[in-house]
Amino acid sequence: AQSVTQLGSHVSVSEGALVLLRCNYSSSVPPYLFWYVQYPNQGLQLLLKYTSAATLVKGINGFEAEFKKSETSFHLTKPSAHMSDAAEYFCAVSLSGGFKTIFGAGTRLFVKA
């Protein structure tokens, strides 16, 4: 069975600093991986996804993530944080042929002025 672990329920960075949100997955077959963002009182929106093409995936709002099979990781990064990046971020995994997406517990990002 697949699972997702997000390290750190809260991450705080200064505006302009690097953002790094960690995600590790467990899967017996090659997974599809997603990062979603949730702003207050809203549903989740897709940031980016990995579907077995390029291992470095670029998403919206300057975010990117790198799929590392050897480390079973899919960490999310952004070179320079902006106040508008403050939100909760979810990593998720699904498997080919399946109908279930498994979400991590989420990481809340705080951005300090």
Added chain:
Amino acid sequence: NAGVTQTPKFQVLKTGQSMTLQCAQDMNHEYMSWYRQDPGMGLRLIHYSVGAGITDQGEVPNGYNVSRSTTEDFPLRLLSAAPSQTSVYFCASSPLGAAVAQHFGDGTRLSIL
């Protein structure tokens, strides 16, 4: 562009009451799903559907029923509300396929006293 529409946005129930959370999508998506979001637990799949007349259980189906009579609508029924069902409920839809991202509604905040 309505996307995924959930009603109501807020609801307070008493223990033992029943109610239906509504979800409608206008994108002709085959796949629809219901999640509950609880602090520190991410999103957990309650039920899902891969087309009209086809539904299946997710991780936490107990206490909930669903039906899918049309492609557009996927209501979630709480048969006898319990305080443990206090949560934020999200409906999502997508085309079929594990590599496809889901589109989320804005959620229903449900409190059960």
